[in-house]
Amino acid sequence: xxxxxxxxxxxxxxxxxxxxxFLRLKGEGRIALMPFIMAGDPxxxxxxxxxxxxxxxxxxxxxxxxxxxxxLADGPVIQAAAARSLNSGTTTPxxxxxxxxxxGKLTVPIILFTYSNPLLNLGMERFCDEASEAGAVxxxxxxxxxxEAERLSPIAEARGIDLVLLVAxxxxxxxxxxxxERSRGFTYLVSVTGVTGVRSVLEERVETLxxxxxxxxxxxxxxxxxxxxxxxxxxxxxxxxxxxxVGSALVNHIALAENGSEVEQAGLFCEELRKAxxx
Amino acid sequence: MSxxxxxxxxxxxxxxxxxxxxxxxYGGQYVPETLMPALAELEQAASExxxxxxxxxxxxxxxxxxxxxxxxxxEAERLSHHYRRSEGGPRIWLKREDLxxxxxHKINNALGQALLALRMGKKRVIAETGxxxxxxxxxxxCARFGLECVVYMGAEDMRRQALNVFRxxxxxxxxxxVNAGTATLKDATSEAIRDWVTNVETxxxxxxxxxxxxxxPMLVRDFHAVIGQETLDQCMKAFGRLPxxxxxxxxxGSNAMGLFHPFVQKTSVRMIGVEAAGEGINTGxxxxxxxxGRVGVLHGAMSLLLQDTDGQIQEAHxxxxxxxxxxxxxxxxxxxxxxxxxxxxxxxxxxxxxxRLVSELEGIIPALETAHAFAWLEKLCPTLPxxxxxxxxxxxxxxxxVNTVAEKLGVQL
Numbered sequence: 060x061x062x063x064x065x066x067x068x069x070x071x072x073x074x075x076x077x078x079x080x081f082l083r084l085k086g087e088g089r090i091a092l093m094p095f096i097m098a099g100d101p102x103x104x105x106x107x108x109x110x111x112x113x114x115x116x117x118x119x120x121x122x123x124x125x126x127x128x129x130x131l132a133d134g135p136v137i138q139a140a141a142a143r144s145l146n147s148g149t150t151t152p153x154x155x156x157x158x159x160x161x162x163g164k165l166t167v168p169i170i171l172f173t174y175s176n177p178l179l180n181l182g183m184e185r186f187c188d189e190a191s192e193a194g195a196v197x198x199x200x201x202x203x204x205x206x207e208a209e210r211l212s213p214i215a216e217a218r219g220i221d222l223v224l225l226v227a228x229x230x231x232x233x234x235x236x237x238x239x240e241r242s243r244g245f246t247y248l249v250s251v252t253g254v255t256g257v258r259s260v261l262e263e264r265v266e267t268l269x270x271x272x273x274x275x276x277x278x279x280x281x282x283x284x285x286x287x288x289x290x291x292x293x294x295x296x297x298x299x300x301x302x303x304x305v306g307s308a309l310v311n312h313i314a315l316a317e318n319g320s321e322v323e324q325a326g327l328f329c330e331e332l333r334k335a336x337x338x
Numbered sequence: 339m340s341x342x343x344x345x346x347x348x349x350x351x352x353x354x355x356x357x358x359x360x361x362x363x364y365g366g367q368y369v370p371e372t373l374m375p376a377l378a379e380l381e382q383a384a385s386e387x388x389x390x391x392x393x394x395x396x397x398x399x400x401x402x403x404x405x406x407x408x409x410x411x412x413e414a415e416r417l418s419h420h421y422r423r424s425e426g427g428p429r430i431w432l433k434r435e436d437l438x439x440x441x442x443h444k445i446n447n448a449l450g451q452a453l454l455a456l457r458m459g460k461k462r463v464i465a466e467t468g469x470x471x472x473x474x475x476x477x478x479x480c481a482r483f484g485l486e487c488v489v490y491m492g493a494e495d496m497r498r499q500a501l502n503v504f505r506x507x508x509x510x511x512x513x514x515x516v517n518a519g520t521a522t523l524k525d526a527t528s529e530a531i532r533d534w535v536t537n538v539e540t541x542x543x544x545x546x547x548x549x550x551x552x553x554x555p556m557l558v559r560d561f562h563a564v565i566g567q568e569t570l571d572q573c574m575k576a577f578g579r580l581p582x583x584x585x586x587x588x589x590x591g592s593n594a595m596g597l598f599h600p601f602v603q604k605t606s607v608r609m610i611g612v613e614a615a616g617e618g619i620n621t622g623x624x625x626x627x628x629x630x631g632r633v634g635v636l637h638g639a640m641s642l643l644l645q646d647t648d649g650q651i652q653e654a655h656x657x658x659x660x661x662x663x664x665x666x667x668x669x670x671x672x673x674x675x676x677x678x679x680x681x682x683x684x685x686x687x688x689x690x691x692x693x694r695l696v697s698e699l700e701g702i703i704p705a706l707e708t709a710h711a712f713a714w715l716e717k718l719c720p721t722l723p724x725x726x727x728x729x730x731x732x733x734x735x736x737x738x739x740v741n742t743v744a745e746k747l748g749v750q751l
Contacts, residue, residue: 125554128650129636131531132370138518139607150648175368202635206358227372229538234374235601252372253536261425 075221076196077120077168077244079277081301084119091280092295092327092336095122095172095306097140098147100321103157105321109313110158112326114167114175117333119167122304125173134256136307141312143200151186158193168245170197170223175207177195183214191218191283192198195245199223205238216243226272228252228264235268236275245302246272250286250295257307258285266298273299296336305332341401341408341564344394354602354669360551362675364668367551369531369638381553383458388560397453403563404482409565411572411729416699421715426724430715432702432732433569435593440475442705442734443565443593448475448544450561452483455477455542462486462541464531468495468523468589469660469707470502471734472546477511485501487511491528492522495659496621502738520653523589523663527637547590548667551638555595555667561657562596569729570600577727583608583718586731587710588681589625589661591670593733602678602747609750611670612714614656625654626683628674629668636665642674653733657686657742660734690746692716693736705734706742 068284084091098106106123113121126144130137151173158169170304171190178186178200190198193237199218205224221244226235227272229252239246250265251258265282274278281302283296309328316324339497359365367377387393401407411431413424418430435443448465455463455711463485475651480487489506493515496503506513519525527550534543538740548555548562573581584601588611594638612688624630636651643663644652644719654664673679689706692713704712711730722728736743744751 093448102711129528131522131528131637132535140518145650150363152648176645176651177649179633179635179640180647201370202638202646204367204369204374205372207366207368225371227370229375231374231375239369247371249370252538326621 061264071080075244077170077221078279080120080168081245085301089301090119090292090317090336091119092117092303092332093122093302094118094309094332095124095304096313097124097126097240098154098157099126099144099147100140100310101143101321102147103149103153105160107157107161108322109325110161110165111323113329114165116329118167118329120168120170122170122172122306123154123158125151125171125177127174127177131331132254134217134254134307135312136257137255142308151181155189155193157196162194165194168196169194170199171195172199173202175200175202181298182212185216187218187220191220195220197221197223197248199225201225205234208241212241212243215269223247225249226268228262228268233269235271239272239276239278242278246284247282248272248280249284250282251284253284254287255284255307257287257311259287261285261294269298269300289331292332292335293338303336341398341567344389344391352560354557359563361669361672364415364594364639364641364671365552365555366640368635368685369551369639370535371536372535373551377551377553379458380454380557384553384557385453387454387457388427393453393457397450400449401446405439405449406437407564408568409437410578411569414700417696418424420695420699421719423720428486428719428722428728431576431727431729433565433597433729435565435731435733436702436735438707440471440478441737442471442475443497443562443596444472444475444546445478445548446564446596447558447561447592448472448479451542451544452479452485453555455485456483457543458663460540460542460580462488462537462542464488464530464541464616465546466490466523466526467546468526468662469504469658469705470499471660471736473511473513474505474509475542476546476749477506477509480511481509484692490516490526490533490535492520493517493528495523495526498742499658499738510671522654523659524651524654531637547592548595549590549639549641549665555639555669558592559595559599559669562592562627563599564729565593565596566598566600569597573727573729581608581729582603582726583610583722583728585610585612585711585714585728587612587661587707587733588666588670589614589707590664590665591667593666593671597674597731598673602673607736609673609679610718611679611681612710613681613683614658614661614710615685616655616657618742619683623655624683625661625663626658627664628670628681629683631666639673641666657689657746658710660705660707661710680713684710688713688716690743693743702732703736704732705736706739708733709736711733732736
């Protein structure tokens with residue numbers, strides 16, 4: 060390698076805010092802690108406070124769910140959270156408005172999690188415009204596989220938003236390569252054949268999937284669906300994952316918290332996860 | 339009898355849907371990644387099966403000896419007379435799908451898909467059901483082939499269709515009650531899809547309508563196309579030409595699509611789908627998806643659907659559990675968009691009136707779903723030329739609905 064090529068490589072700008080965050084964490088030898096909450100559960104004001112508290116409690120990035128009436132990829136915990144959120148009057152514009160109100164205060168990268176219909180209802184361009192204005196830098200759409208994502212991905216990218224694609228344990232090797240090639244920011248590895256939810260044990264084959272993904276592209280790999288606590292974060296870290304997404308377990312903590320203590324409970328659980336992630 | 343021929347896909351239909359499962363802009367595959375390999379496997383299996391003479395022969399044999407096909411094309415003389423004007427009136431024919439084993443058209447598809455499940459080596463079958471007819475048909479074929487069967491049904495529908503719940507259990511199926519959301523067909527479908535996401539490696543999902551992700555709208559249509567194919571042949575025999583009008587009720591749209599399919603290219607034939615207007619379109623309590631819906635994504639496909647301004651799926655309302663669905667098959671949205679088929683709606687009350695009329699005039703108690711198709715005759719017949727030949731898909735029998743009807747008429751059973 061010539062000196063020039065080497066310099067170019069070093070100076071190559073990171074593809075995205077999310078990718079550069081992963082790069083930095085990798086340099087520090089840490090796994091990204093990526094909690095998920097449902098916006099508007101139990102209401103939009105509390106979600107606002109929870110986001111700030113998660114940032115203070117060691118979250119590296121936060122996945123923010125937009126509620127949808129028919130969440131096909133979600134188990135009972137997230138389904139119930141979406142229902143609570145919708146009942147409290149949450150809409151997609153309100154979620155984005157709340158996020159926008161946190162600009163300047165919320166500095167961790169925010170990744171929106173939404174189903175196709177609320178997104179298409181606003182229109183791909185408008186959704187991405189407004190999400191970008193609100194400060195979101197990533198987007199996960201669990202019912203938008205590779206084939207359907209082709210149109211959305213460039214629209215999002217043009218607005219500084221990474222469209223993150225998912226890989227499942229059932230995904231074939233050739234397909235996996237294509238997905239990790241097209242996924243932006245990172246590749247989201249679904250750790251179970253199933254819907255979101257708390258699992259006591261992670262499938263062993265996930266370890267192989269992480270290694271396969273690492274071989275097929277240099278995209279970071281974050282694991283989600285089924286990570287329920289500190290022990291599993293350590294496990295996926297030992298498997299070589301770059302990030303751990305904790306959804307149902309955190310949403311459960313918020314749901315079970317006494318009225319008024321949701322923010323506190325979310326923060327405490329996040330701190331616990333942070334400790335485990337850094338052990 | 340030979341209903342289908344191997345590799346008998348009409349070449350003119352090759353572009354419907356496209357390779358990506360699109361009917362125009364409608365259709366597609368909006369599902370979790372976990373299901374994508376299974377959808378590809380299913381498409382492949384179906385394509386191979388249709389090209390396998392043994393599969394087709396077996397399907398034809400069972401359609402004849404087990405389902406009881408071909409179903410008659412019956413001339414409804416008294417009903418025709420009822421709508422006759424001084425200058426004449428349409429001749430009304432009923433395609434008697436209600437005479438199929440299990441009492442509705444649903445078994446055409448359930449049987450075909452069960453044979454596919456066997457081909458794919460899947461021993462467990464799941465299904466969603468609204469009125470229970472698809473659930474019963476699926477439970478029936480699973481019993482016939484020794485497959486484990488789990489049917490998801492909304493708690494509200496289980497109450498409305500208690501008889502069908504018991505029938506499914508008698509047939510050895512497990513009926514799982516779904517309490518989420520509106521506790522009707524929409525939620526049962528969501529729960530069935532979640533089950534499939536979880537058990538996809540061992541389970542085949544027998545989806546019961548021309549809805550869902552590709553290849554289901556095509557697959558289900560093709561297994562029901564026998565309805566239209568027979569109708570075509572029977573019309574030729576009965577009156578020597580194509581019919582002028584086809585009418586069918588539309589919830590998800592399977593019986594309508596089965597009847598329409600062989601006629602889509604025959605543009606002289608008017609095709610009319612009748613949706614459920616529930617308590618009236620203006621009340622907001624209806625299930626008239628094509629009439630009132632906007633483009634969106636539900637259960638894996640882009641189609642017209644009932645949704646609020648935020649893109650949340652709205653509750654549908656209909657006296658008939660089988661039409662109580664806020665979505666519709668993507669091919670119907672497409673046929674509407676290109677102007678090839680017309681879609682109209684009738685209220686609960688109009689359907690009830692039609693159910694009574696057909697029962698009294700023809701000695702046939704149609705299902706409440708089917709009664710919606712009959713109800714449109716009131717508005718349609720006066721507009722038709724005197725010599726019109728009209729075929730209604732009599733998609734199911736009404737035995738399952740007698741409790742609901744009695745309740746509405748204020749009769750204590």
